[in-house]
Amino acid sequence: xxxxxxxxxxxxxxxxxxxxxxxxxxxxxxxxxxxxxxxxxxxxxxxxxxxxxxxxxxxxxxxxxxxxxxxxxxxxxxxxxxxxxxxxxxxxxxxxxxxxxxxxxxxxxxxxxxxxxxxxxxxxxxxxxxxxxxxxxxxxxxxxxxxxxxxxxxxxxxxxxxxxxxxxxxxxxxxxxxxxxxxxxxxxxxxxxxxxxxxxxxxxxxxxxxxxxxxxxxxxxxxxxxxxxxxxxxxxxxxxxxxxxxxxxxxxxxxxxxxxxxxxxxxxxxxxxxxxxxxxxxxxxxxxxxxxxxxxxxxxxxxxxxxxxxxxxxxxxxxxxxxxxxxxxxxxxxxxxxxxxxxxxxxxxxxxxxxxxxxxxxxxxxxxxxxxxxxxxxxxxxx
Amino acid sequence: xxxxxxxxxxxxxxxxxxxxxxxxxxxxxxxxxxxxxxxxxxxxxxxxxxxxxxxxxxxxxxxxxxxxxxxxxxxxxxxxxxxxxxxxxxxxxxxxxxxxxxxxxxxxxxxxxxxxxxxxxxxxxxxxxxxxxxxxxxxxxxxxxxxxxxxxxxxxxxxxxxxxxxxxxxxxxxxxxxxxxxxxxxxxxxxxxxxxxxxxxxxxxxxxxxxxxxxxxxxxxxxxxxxxxxxxxxxxxxxxxxxxxxxxxxxxxxxxxxxxxxxxxxxxxxxxxxxxxxxxxxxxxxxxxxxxxxxxxx
Numbered sequence: 001x002x003x004x005x006x007x008x009x010x011x012x013x014x015x016x017x018x019x020x021x022x023x024x025x026x027x028x029x030x031x032x033x034x035x036x037x038x039x040x041x042x043x044x045x046x047x048x049x050x051x052x053x054x055x056x057x058x059x060x061x062x063x064x065x066x067x068x069x070x071x072x073x074x075x076x077x078x079x080x081x082x083x084x085x086x087x088x089x090x091x092x093x094x095x096x097x098x099x100x101x102x103x104x105x106x107x108x109x110x111x112x113x114x115x116x117x118x119x120x121x122x123x124x125x126x127x128x129x130x131x132x133x134x135x136x137x138x139x140x141x142x143x144x145x146x147x148x149x150x151x152x153x154x155x156x157x158x159x160x161x162x163x164x165x166x167x168x169x170x171x172x173x174x175x176x177x178x179x180x181x182x183x184x185x186x187x188x189x190x191x192x193x194x195x196x197x198x199x200x201x202x203x204x205x206x207x208x209x210x211x212x213x214x215x216x217x218x219x220x221x222x223x224x225x226x227x228x229x230x231x232x233x234x235x236x237x238x239x240x241x242x243x244x245x246x247x248x249x250x251x252x253x254x255x256x257x258x259x260x261x262x263x264x265x266x267x268x269x270x271x272x273x274x275x276x277x278x279x280x281x282x283x284x285x286x287x288x289x290x291x292x293x294x295x296x297x298x299x300x301x302x303x304x305x306x307x308x309x310x311x312x313x314x315x316x317x318x319x320x321x322x323x324x325x326x327x328x329x330x331x332x333x334x335x336x337x338x339x340x341x342x343x344x345x346x347x348x349x350x351x352x353x354x355x356x357x358x359x360x361x362x363x364x365x366x367x368x369x370x371x372x373x374x375x376x377x378x379x380x381x382x383x
Numbered sequence: 384x385x386x387x388x389x390x391x392x393x394x395x396x397x398x399x400x401x402x403x404x405x406x407x408x409x410x411x412x413x414x415x416x417x418x419x420x421x422x423x424x425x426x427x428x429x430x431x432x433x434x435x436x437x438x439x440x441x442x443x444x445x446x447x448x449x450x451x452x453x454x455x456x457x458x459x460x461x462x463x464x465x466x467x468x469x470x471x472x473x474x475x476x477x478x479x480x481x482x483x484x485x486x487x488x489x490x491x492x493x494x495x496x497x498x499x500x501x502x503x504x505x506x507x508x509x510x511x512x513x514x515x516x517x518x519x520x521x522x523x524x525x526x527x528x529x530x531x532x533x534x535x536x537x538x539x540x541x542x543x544x545x546x547x548x549x550x551x552x553x554x555x556x557x558x559x560x561x562x563x564x565x566x567x568x569x570x571x572x573x574x575x576x577x578x579x580x581x582x583x584x585x586x587x588x589x590x591x592x593x594x595x596x597x598x599x600x601x602x603x604x605x606x607x608x609x610x611x612x613x614x615x616x617x618x619x620x621x622x623x624x625x626x627x628x629x630x631x632x633x634x635x636x637x638x639x640x641x642x643x644x645x646x647x648x649x650x651x652x653x654x655x656x657x658x659x660x661x662x663x664x665x666x667x668x669x670x671x672x673x674x675x676x677x678x679x680x681x
Binding site: 010054063116119120123124126127128130134135138141142185199259263266267270271276313314315316319320322323327328330331334335 | 476486488619
């Protein structure tokens, strides 16, 4: 073995082995519930993580890859949740089919918002999407004949089908919902991955980096932006549908349907890694565990006495620790956790990309740049 | 007519508060190109400082002292949090600002060990008879006072930007951040001053809100911040005059919409109605009413 970093060529046997190990590791992690018995509330936590990851994934498609900033995704999340809730209670749909309906409805709403958003850039777009986030809960309260007003819609359930062999009652139901959420996340991931790696994905990145130049090169900027807005909204709507089933209700007081929900999605996207495919999933895990960890802090018995004295009568310790961790994380990993992992990995291993044309280049040529696809750069201007 | 004037007067002083906060957002944006999500919470913490200083000194002096404290804190936040993170990634700044927003919101109750709203003395004459009567509508002194404070501060800012050397370098950084250092402007210092100044103006706004509410509370700036951001956007994010005018307009429109259509709009859709108007304006003028249109180079 030579010096670090080790260099291997893309799509050579060692690279395939490395990829296979990666896929197995992720798969094992996600399928862990098969091999272990878990309590219903643990399935609930995992379901929450999948929902957050799917919502952040949809936002990443829009912000990370296309450069359109939205803080209105909580509205799409809410529209998805209400679509599911209304179809189940008023029209007796099976919950599974409502996901499709949510995706279609939210795609439509997303395109409707996306068309006027074409004229706007940066902070002006932020404001319009903020309006969306702000108006949604108010509209839900206003149209109470459809949405149940501020009482909301309750009693939503997704019973486990008998073929799954899951136990009856709450335990089986929460496990079933986890698998549903995981499946939705997997479908969402595949959709986003295929989009990003395709011709459409390259036009998205071109639009993000320089819309004028992209238009000059023959990309239909308007169609790209609008369709991506719609797809992103549709994915977020499905996340909202699963969320409604997880909560067993849809209610306008729910924080995730307000601007706070959008902020959570945005934070998850950035701490995972903007414009990275795995970023939102990593981010959702990290966010959820951070949040859990800081909430558990009020048990302070292990702290020295003078610190305990200092903390008596002071509220909000959990939030302050959470916020400090968030800011600290941006110092350590400004490109998100995935960006940090990539930077560290590059010190150990470099994958040399294979050139698209058959040029006689020796694999392992030290003059070649490291594996850095343009789509992985988070160099989006915010203004 | 009396009813119209009443809604208009009350709306204007709400609007003056939006203008103050919108001014701070615009100052930050012109400096470093960021939307400071934490601006409202910075103002809230400053209002807590004013309340705290106010226990041992006259309230007006306390407000000025709190604004100076805010200036220092704002400059420090720019230097030690925003700038180092901004050099690494623009997305990271957004999350850092959200972190500041959450952290500062939690910090005031944490630092002063208070959970309930704390009483705050009104800055203006506030008795039952303290108003002038114009066309059948009453205009309370405290509401006039807020408007006057905002206009004086905006005028001072205008003088600072147009008539001083510091203002000139701030305008230079705003118009071309790459070339400004080439002509000898210390960009770093200008950015620190911008954030400090924004925090100063925001602190005055926070004190005005505390004075109207006659208390300080951790949640006092939450909705006001979004209205101020809306006003800054409507005015065109880089225009000081735009921020003042659209803040006032927004306050007046909101109040009239809620007043004239209590069933259709009311308090519930009050903010939504103004956002809707702004959306329509932005569709016609994508850079706001007074924002500068930038020519793009490929």
